[in-house]
Amino acid sequence: MAGSGPTVRQRRLASELRRLRELKGLTGEQAARRVGWQPSKISRIEHCTSRVKPADLITLLDAYEVSGKVRQTLIILQASAREQGWWDVYDDLSSDYSGYIGLESDAVAIRCYSMQLVHGLLQTEDYARAVIEATMMSQGSAEEVDKRVEVRMTRQATLSKPDPLNIHTIIDEAALRRIMGDPEVMSKQYAHLLAQAHKPHVTIQILPNDAGAHPAVVGPFAILNLHGPHPDIVYIETLASNIYIESDTEVHRYNLVFDHLRVMALGPDDSLAFLRAIATAP
Known part of the structure; x- marks a missing residue:
């Protein structure tokens, strides 16, 4: 797809960082002094001769006092601009989804609460197909469904690489009781979860119905822990769009909610x- 490769995304990110610096009324040298860098580093970033590292991006966004949707967009853009992202071959992925895949690919750990569905990284192919077909409401072709299933299955490679992603998922009982596809699909999904749970980097807890009210009744969420000294990012998927939360206060709140759910849920063995x-069960 023309205009969607990593180089184009890097140039867009560089252009945006230059624009934000100028909006603050800072020269390159002034910006460099503010963050404790050499001016040449600012120049290399803005002229796209040096890739923007995640930690450097956060430093510049803080220095330029960038927040809200603009900050979220640039963080997603930086993640999706990674070299040789396998998702770049799928030219029909939305920028939101490709951005999330970039973040997920760069994460070292994910903690998530799944309310109605098993998390995508732990879905079988048949389960994923049933979910995707349902969400597309017969508006997509068989080829489109196949592509989306393929993307979801490819994402799961992050769990089998030499330094695998750590995932701790709390699954609501409702997600396990809801029949996706047919009983045979669910039977294979249960077996897959049991197999995955025996891996050292996968932790599965079940939140039973009789646990009662809890602080995440409003919906599912995922907390992504990125490489290096970056703050966690909370990801929430909605029908219309994806939401990324990075405010220290709000992220801390979600961490507290996850810890609360972890205590309320059955332990790993009981789960x-x-x-x-x-x-x-019959």
Whole structure:
């Protein structure tokens, strides 16, 4: 797809950073002094002769006092501008989705609460297909469904690489009781979860219905922990768009919510026993 490669995204990011510096009324040298860099580093970033590292981007956004949607967009843009992103071959991915894949690919750990669905990284192909077909409401072709399923399955490679992503998921009982596809699809999904849960980098907890009210009844969320000294980012997927939260206060709130859910949920061993019981129920 013309105009969607990493080089174009890097140039857009460089242009935006230059524009933000100028809006603050700063010269390159003044900006460099503010962040403790050599002026040449600012120049290399703005002329796209040097890639913007995640930590450097956060430093510049802080220095330019960038917040809100603009900050979120640039963080997503930086993540999606990574060299050789496998998702770049899918020219019909939305910028929101490709941006999220970039962040997920760069993360070292994900903590998530799944309310109605098993998290995408832990879905079987048949389960993913049933979910995608339902959300597309018969408005997509078989080829489009196949592509989306392929993307979801390819994302899961992050769990099997030499330094795999750590995922800690709390799955609401409702997500396990909801039949996606048919009972055979669910049976294979249960077996897949049980197999994944035995891997050292995968932790699965079940939040049973009888746990009652909890602080995440409003919906699912994921907390992504990125490489290096970056703050966590909270990701929330909605029907219309994706939301990224990075405010220290709000991210701290979601961390507290996750910790609360972790205590309310069954422990890992009891969760597996609970899952086995569901899998063998008539």
